[in-house]
Amino acid sequence: MANLRNNRRGRRKIVKTTLIYLSTIIAVIFFIFPIYWLVATSLKTRAQAFSTPPLFVWEPTFRNFIDIFLKRQTEIEAITGQELELATGAEIFFYNSFVVTFSSIAIATVIGVLAAYSFSRYKPAGTSTLMFFILSTRMLPAIVVAIPIYFFYRSLGLYNTYIGLILLYTMFNLPFAVWMMKSFFDEVPRDIEQAALVDGSNPVKVFYKIALPQVLVGLGATIGFLIINVWNEFLFALLLTERATRTVPVMIAGTRGEVGINWGLIAAIETLYILPALVLIFLLQRFLLRGMTFGTVRGVK
Amino acid sequence: MTRVEIRGLKKSFGPVQALRGINLEVESGALVALLGPTGAGKTTLLKCIAGVEEPDAGDILFDGQSVLGTPAWRRDVAMFFQTYALYPHMSVYDNIAYPLRERKWSRQEIDRSVKNVAEKLRIAHLLDRKDPSTLSGGEMQRVALARTLVRNPRIFLLDEPISNLDAKLREEMRTEFKRLHKELKQTIIYATPDFLEAFAIAEKVAVIKDGVILQYDTPINLLRRPKNRFVATFIGSPTINIMRGVVRRMAYGWEFSTSSLRIQLSDVGHYSKLLDGSEVELAVRPRDIVLEGPKNRNTFKAKVVAAERLGYETIVTLSLGDVELKAVTKGMRSYKYGDEVIINIPGDRVILFDVSSGEAMY
Numbered sequence: 277m278a279n280l281r282n283n284r285r286g287r288r289k290i291v292k293t294t295l296i297y298l299s300t301i302i303a304v305i306f307f308i309f310p311i312y313w314l315v316a317t318s319l320k321t322r323a324q325a326f327s328t329p330p331l332f333v334w335e336p337t338f339r340n341f342i343d344i345f346l347k348r349q350t351e352i353e354a355i356t357g358q359e360l361e362l363a364t365g366a367e368i369f370f371y372n373s374f375v376v377t378f379s380s381i382a383i384a385t386v387i388g389v390l391a392a393y394s395f396s397r398y399k400p401a402g403t404s405t406l407m408f409f410i411l412s413t414r415m416l417p418a419i420v421v422a423i424p425i426y427f428f429y430r431s432l433g434l435y436n437t438y439i440g441l442i443l444l445y446t447m448f449n450l451p452f453a454v455w456m457m458k459s460f461f462d463e464v465p466r467d468i469e470q471a472a473l474v475d476g477s478n479p480v481k482v483f484y485k486i487a488l489p490q491v492l493v494g495l496g497a498t499i500g501f502l503i504i505n506v507w508n509e510f511l512f513a514l515l516l517t518e519r520a521t522r523t524v525p526v527m528i529a530g531t532r533g534e535v536g537i538n539w540g541l542i543a544a545i546e547t548l549y550i551l552p553a554l555v556l557i558f559l560l561q562r563f564l565l566r567g568m569t570f571g572t573v574r575g576v577k
Numbered sequence: 578m579t580r581v582e583i584r585g586l587k588k589s590f591g592p593v594q595a596l597r598g599i600n601l602e603v604e605s606g607a608l609v610a611l612l613g614p615t616g617a618g619k620t621t622l623l624k625c626i627a628g629v630e631e632p633d634a635g636d637i638l639f640d641g642q643s644v645l646g647t648p649a650w651r652r653d654v655a656m657f658f659q660t661y662a663l664y665p666h667m668s669v670y671d672n673i674a675y676p677l678r679e680r681k682w683s684r685q686e687i688d689r690s691v692k693n694v695a696e697k698l699r700i701a702h703l704l705d706r707k708d709p710s711t712l713s714g715g716e717m718q719r720v721a722l723a724r725t726l727v728r729n730p731r732i733f734l735l736d737e738p739i740s741n742l743d744a745k746l747r748e749e750m751r752t753e754f755k756r757l758h759k760e761l762k763q764t765i766i767y768a769t770p771d772f773l774e775a776f777a778i779a780e781k782v783a784v785i786k787d788g789v790i791l792q793y794d795t796p797i798n799l800l801r802r803p804k805n806r807f808v809a810t811f812i813g814s815p816t817i818n819i820m821r822g823v824v825r826r827m828a829y830g831w832e833f834s835t836s837s838l839r840i841q842l843s844d845v846g847h848y849s850k851l852l853d854g855s856e857v858e859l860a861v862r863p864r865d866i867v868l869e870g871p872k873n874r875n876t877f878k879a880k881v882v883a884a885e886r887l888g889y890e891t892i893v894t895l896s897l898g899d900v901e902l903k904a905v906t907k908g909m910r911s912y913k914y915g916d917e918v919i920i921n922i923p924g925d926r927v928i929l930f931d932v933s934s935g936e937a938m939y
């Protein structure tokens with residue numbers, strides 16, 4: 277009798293587990309397949325990329341990846357049959373993306389962390405109003421401010437400069453940095469910092485020796501979030517850059533034409549483009565998850 | 578060794594008045610307990626003295642010098658935080674060494690002091706622990722205590738330093754504090770909600786409630802001559818008995834009466850503030866009531882309502898007409914519900930309180 281019940285329960289458990297795994301696998305395929313296809317295409321020759329039915333088994337070629345960097349503009353134009361905006365090969369666009377992302381994140385993080393700590397600890401007069409104001413700068417749809425910023429940048433000479441893009445991305449990211457970091461600093465118990473004050477640390481030391489180490493996870497989450505924000509940004513990069521400062525997403529969009537495109541080459545560029553984001557997400561997944569649930573965990577021990 | 582003086586200290590958190598005019602003097606080298614219920618303002622007061630909270634008004638003086646202009650990190654006090662406030666990213670050793678490193682002690686001196694205090698608090702085996710959040714509550718408390726006691730500051734501020742330990746360890750630590758105080762001869766302010774703890778360790782106790790110090794006195798005076806009803810009820814276990822009645826002036830002195838009993842109070846001069854015929858509250862400690870004693874003027878018949886046998890003593894709940902009293906008697910006595918007993922209420926041990934203000938009338 278007991279055996280029978282156990283059996284039934286066991287079978288039900290197996291069914292349940294199978295269903296969970298099955299749906300997980302389907303979900304993973306759903307998300308992974310486009311990436312697989314992208315990478316696969318980047319490893320095919322032009323003919324292979326266009327073959328019907330699609331090829332699932334072929335001899336991979338790294339020609340596309342080499343071409344991205346070695347072929348000069350004219351050669352690539354000849355291959356793709358369309359006018360590309362590649363001046364030197366693709367590396368300049370990757371370089372631009374890196375410069376803009378790294379600089380704006382560095383600035384936004386430093387300013388954001390300091391501002392968030394001040395808001396959290398010293399609660400200056402009007403903190404909640406200021407915090408709301410900071411957030412409100414992100415409430416307008418980007419497209420609404422795009423045109424004014426375009427003219428603004430044109431007249432200030434910031435158009436098509438690194439500084440211009442870096443300033444813009446810093447401004448866009450600062451609200452996220454301040455809000456996320458403030459919520460992490462809010463979770464650090466006051467008593468720990470007060471104990472350090474009594475133990476002889478001045479407030480600056482308390483900040484970097486006591487408070488900052490408590491929010492490293494949150495800092496990781498914030499930086500990851502900001503990097504993805506900037507790395508993927510398209511609209512303003514399109515509006516405010518020309519060849520010299522063009523970033524990867526704009527370049528990719530620019531290479532898309534009607535006929536005779538070398539999909540393999542584009543897929544290779546895109547593969548390289550998503551690679552940093554994938555690596556980052558993989559490295560920071562613990563932090564990012566934490567970032568998504570911030571404010572909900574941790575009790576004071 | 579530092580003398581601490583607090584004058585008219587006030588501190589509010591928004592609408593909450595945590596401290597409303599604290600006056601306190603702690604002699605150099607004294608161990609004073611700050612005794613009060615939860616929310617009384619003990620922690621707030623200690624934090625003001627430490628310098629991590631800024632008072633709204635009033636002054637704090639160390640050896641006659643105001644320290645309000647001195648930031649916490651230069652005040653040279655050590656504080657044990659009620660929440661322990663261990664640094665979560667440091668090992669136990671680094672936690673204890675932190676105040677010494679901030680003072681630029683040499684490596685050897687730090688090592689010697691840390692090991693010494695760890696030995697004393699029996700946590701030497703924990704020094705290598707990387708993550709203090711894996712310690713048990715009692716271990717955390719002792720690590721935090723070690724961090725406080727590792728140096729020799731002008732003043733020690735201890736905020737409920739042993740409240741989360743088990744009864745046995747608490748008892749040991751009480752003795753330990755007295756010993757430590759004898760050794761260090763340091764000024765110590767010790768906050769606790771437990772009057773037994775306060776009495777056990779301190780020479781003087783400041784009773785604090787709602788941000789006001791109600792009485793600052795020796796344990797025996799707090800017990801025998803409480804200034805008001807709150808102090809009388811907060812101190813002592815079981816709680817002091819209080820009954821309401823009227824006082825009349827008689828030939829022999831004062832008499833207190835309810836509808837069911839009359840108690841003759843001893844001398845007249847004692848109660849200078851008393852008015853003939855006024856309504857008062859009379860308080861008498863359960864341990865002062867004598868069961869089955871020799872008959873005198875204040876002997877009454879009472880009925881047993883309940884009895885709690887605690888081994889060395891028995892707490893008896895008695896009813897006398899319209900009042901209910903608790904009394905404590907030695908030994909294991911097997912009283913049953915409804916038993917009749919004779920009790921004496923010592924007229925020279927009662928305390929009278931004004932009904933409206935709750936102030937004692939001496």
Ligand SMILES: Nc1ncnc2c1ncn2[C@@H]1O[C@H](COP(=O)(O)OP(=O)(O)OP(=O)(O)O)[C@@H](O)[C@H]1O
Nearest residue numbers: 590593595613614615616617618619620621622770
């Ligand atoms: N940072 C703060 N913000 C707002 N209110 C506070 C703050 N700190 C203390 N209070 C309030 O001040 C009052 C006194 O608090 P305090 O912590 O000093 O009491 P306590 O005597 O230490 O109590 P306990 O025995 O529970 O520790 C309480 O009403 C408390 O809610």
Ligand SMILES: [Mg+2]
Nearest residue numbers: 619620659736
């Ligand atoms: Mg407290």
